[in-house]
Amino acid sequence: MGSQSNAIKIAEDIFRELRLLPGTTEKEVARWIRYELKLAGAREAFRTIVASGVRSVKPHAFPTNKRLRSGEIVKVDMGALYMGYRSDITRTYFLGKPTIKQRKIYRLVLKAQLAAIKKVKAGVKARAVDRAARSVIERAGYGKNFIHSTGHGVGRKVHEPPKVSPKSEAILKAGQVITIEPGIYIRGWGGIRIEDMVRVTRTGCKILTRVPK
DSSP: OHHHHHHHHHHHHHHHHOOOOOTHHHHHHHHHHHHHHHHOOEEEOOOOOEEEEEGGGTOOOOOOSSSSOOTTTEEEEEEEEEETOOEEEEEESSSSSHHHHHHHHHHHHHHHHHHHHOOOTTBBBBBHHHHHHHHHHHEEEEOGGSSSSEEEESSSSSSSEEEEEEEEOOOOOOOOOEEEEEEEETTTTEEEEEEEEEEEEESSSSEEEOOOO
């Protein structure tokens, strides 16, 4: 767990120093992240995602020359590869004061994420964790806007078993590290995702990523 803890810390430190300013391009943000990873002795755990405005509707939107604008959503999904282990964190930001709808959707995604985290425990079916997040979003009327699984294992690879999805047959085991990352994506508006890494324990889980959200 030591190398992965370092991979997490490196990514967290970069998130804490991240500054998103109107006029900056998505590619410039991604280049800065890669530079900071290199300074820390790490590399990208996967291709960094920076998606702003309506482009944030794409779960895996790679950065472009689009410039950030005030009032927009900015989704950043990145991780560090350090000593063979990877981290994976997503944070969603608002440039300026968030709108009522932005606040509403963000809080809903956060509520879904917290519900899923609360469900994590050794012996629990992975699909039950997915259901905990998905049911929160469905009850609010946005079920069709949650278009991917709730999470996945992460270690030497960025996507490892168990898959935390509706059809997963996996049963969580103590010591496994998984992501919890529900999201809501609304065409023509944007997308919000919050992703943290947790370690499964016999009595619940330990949240490994502590970047403010």
